[in-house]
Each structure stands twice: as C-alpha cells, then as structure tokens.
Amino acid sequence: MIKLQVEIEMKVGKKMTVKKYRNTKDISYYMCDRTHTLTLPMLVNLTLEVSGEQSEALGLGEEIMQEKGYSWIILQYEFEIDRFPRNKETIEIETYATEYNKLFCYRDFIIRDLQGNVLITIHSTFALFDFTKRKMARLPEEIVTPYKAIFNKRVKRTPKPLDIDEEKAYSQPFYVRYFDIDTNQHVNNSKYLDWTLNTLGGEFLKKHKLIYANVKFDKEVCEGQMIESYVSITENKESSISAHKIRTQGLTNCSASFKWENIEQ
Known part of the structure; x- marks a missing residue:
C-alpha cells in the first residue's frame, strides 16, 4: 500500500540540484521468508517499483520509454545491510540518480524504518537498452536531464564481486x-x-x-x-x-x- 509520495531536491555544491523521491511501502507476508523477514529479491522489486514511480512522475514512465524504443537495465548492485525489514513493518524508500556519463547512470536507494534509521543502502548502475539494436545506447539528454543527476565523463569504478573458487564450487x-x-x-x-x-x-x-x-x-x-x-x-x-x-x-x-x-x- 502506498502511504506517501514525496519529491524533494538536494543541493550538491552550488551548481547542481539532485532530484530525490521518497515513498513508503508496507511489508507483507508474501514478501518474506520463513523467518518473517523481507527477502533480497523482494527488496529489489520494491526499490525498482519506487524508481519507476519517480520516472513516471517525471514523465519518463515505462510506456513513454517504450515509445522511444528504450528500457532501463541494471548492470550492478552493491548492498550495505544493517537489517532487513520484517513482516507488517512499514519502510520508507528514498532514491535518486547521483551521476551519469555517456553510457551509465548511477542511482542510490536508502531504506529506512519509520524512526528514520537507515536499514539498507544500495548503490546501483543502470544503462539504457535499445530494443531495435538489442544493445546498450548512449544516454540522450532529454532522458537524463529531468533526474538532475551530475554529469561526470569518467566511468565510475565500482568494486567487482569476488571470484568463485573453482575447486570448491x-x-x-x-x-x-x-x-x-x-x-x-x-x-x-x-x-x-x-x-x-x-x-x-x-x-x-x-x-x-x-x-x-x-x-x-x-x-x-x-x-x-x-x-x-x-x-x-x-x-x-x-x-x-x-x-x-x-x-x-x-x-x-x-x-x-x-x-x-x-x-x-
């Protein structure tokens, strides 16, 4: 159930304002495992729902993007977890695009309880997928400008997952x-x-x-x-x-x- 929708702006230095979006979500039993705790896959679905709500509010919802021949794809997630929300708990999810370059957009998610405690922080990397060419596309200005992310021509270096031990796998x-x-x-x-x-x-x-x-x-x-x-x-x-x-x-x-x-x- 959607309890609250808020759009705010966060000043970054003196030049740029990052557009942030917040919404609350109720955790239901079907989102949880046998310990009544929200699962990681369901957490991802909730965060993508909230980022989709922000895009819709900015006039760049799924239907509009499909008309333009694009969809967003996720390339990487990094999760920092204090605790997972529990069944029947209400959480607030805040999200905003932090930076972008010609190919990649970086978006953060912050999950809080209703007392304002940060439960989970997520750093993510998105790219634009061209349906016709079936490959990643350069980011058009009209698609990234509404999010008011900071342009940085350098590709952000994100840590890679650890390799498996082939002998023990x-x-x-x-x-x-x-x-x-x-x-x-x-x-x-x-x-x-x-x-x-x-x-x-x-x-x-x-x-x-x-x-x-x-x-x-x-x-x-x-x-x-x-x-x-x-x-x-x-x-x-x-x-x-x-x-x-x-x-x-x-x-x-x-x-x-x-x-x-x-x-x-």
Whole structure:
C-alpha cells in the first residue's frame, strides 16, 4: 500500500540540484521468508517499483520509454545491510540518480524504518537498452536531464564481486520459465538473486545473516534456457563469504559475492 509520495531536491555544491523521491511501502507476508523477514529479491522489486514511480512522475514512465524504443537495465548492485525489514513493518524508500556519463547512470536507494534509521543502502548502475539494436545506447539528454543527476565523463569504478573458487564450487541447475520474464522482456533481476541464494541451501541460510552483497549482471538469459548456478563458500569464525556465478553454455551471465554474519544457534 502506498502511504506517501514525496519529491524533494538536494543541493550538491552550488551548481547542481539532485532530484530525490521518497515513498513508503508496507511489508507483507508474501514478501518474506520463513523467518518473517523481507527477502533480497523482494527488496529489489520494491526499490525498482519506487524508481519507476519517480520516472513516471517525471514523465519518463515505462510506456513513454517504450515509445522511444528504450528500457532501463541494471548492470550492478552493491548492498550495505544493517537489517532487513520484517513482516507488517512499514519502510520508507528514498532514491535518486547521483551521476551519469555517456553510457551509465548511477542511482542510490536508502531504506529506512519509520524512526528514520537507515536499514539498507544500495548503490546501483543502470544503462539504457535499445530494443531495435538489442544493445546498450548512449544516454540522450532529454532522458537524463529531468533526474538532475551530475554529469561526470569518467566511468565510475565500482568494486567487482569476488571470484568463485573453482575447486570448491558446486552448482545447481535452474530452468528459465515463462513467468521469469518481466514487462521489459528480460528475466527479472530478482530471479538471478533467487538462483544464487537457493544454491546455498536451507542449512546455510538458517545459520547466516546477510550483511553485504555485490551483484553484477553480464549477459541476459532467455526463456527456455537451462542455467547453472555455481557457488563456493569460505567460512570463518565470525563471518562467511559466498561467491557465485550463473552460467549458460560456458558463458557467465551474472556474478555475485555475499558477506554473511554467522548466527549462533
């Protein structure tokens, strides 16, 4: 349920004003796992819903973008997690485009509880996809100007996910189904997170709390394909690291690494 819609502007130095957007969301049981905690894939869906609301408010909603022959695609996420929201909790999601260059747009999301505490911070990299040419497009000024992001001609260097240990890695296959495809005719980004997390297995997930994630999308997968989700785990006394690859026919479609806090049983 939408409780609040707010658009504000944040001054950056003396020259530029970044347009920020806020909205509240209620966490429902179907968004949560068996511990009544919001899942990472559902978190991604909620944040994309809010960024889509901002685009709609700026006159650049999904229908308008499709008329122009474009859609936004996500190239990378970096999550800094204090805690995940819980069932029946109301959260505020704030988002804004921070910078852009000729090819990439960088957007942040901040998730807070109603007391103003920051629960999760997400740094993301977006690109524009040209439907006709089936490849990334340069960012037209009329599409990025309304967000009032800062132009920086240099490509921002974001940390890469850690590589899997091929000797320790194991894998699980997943079939790409009809309902995995979203309205942009791509496999929804949350599905990649489903595939990576499910490969860890229930015993690992019950004993660990996710505190950091880095996910990079390299190559799209298509309906009807069979993917292999690989994972290797490095466990320490207080924390663990899981490294992931999603592959089809030897090609890497997605890479990820997660840091976990060990939970005492």
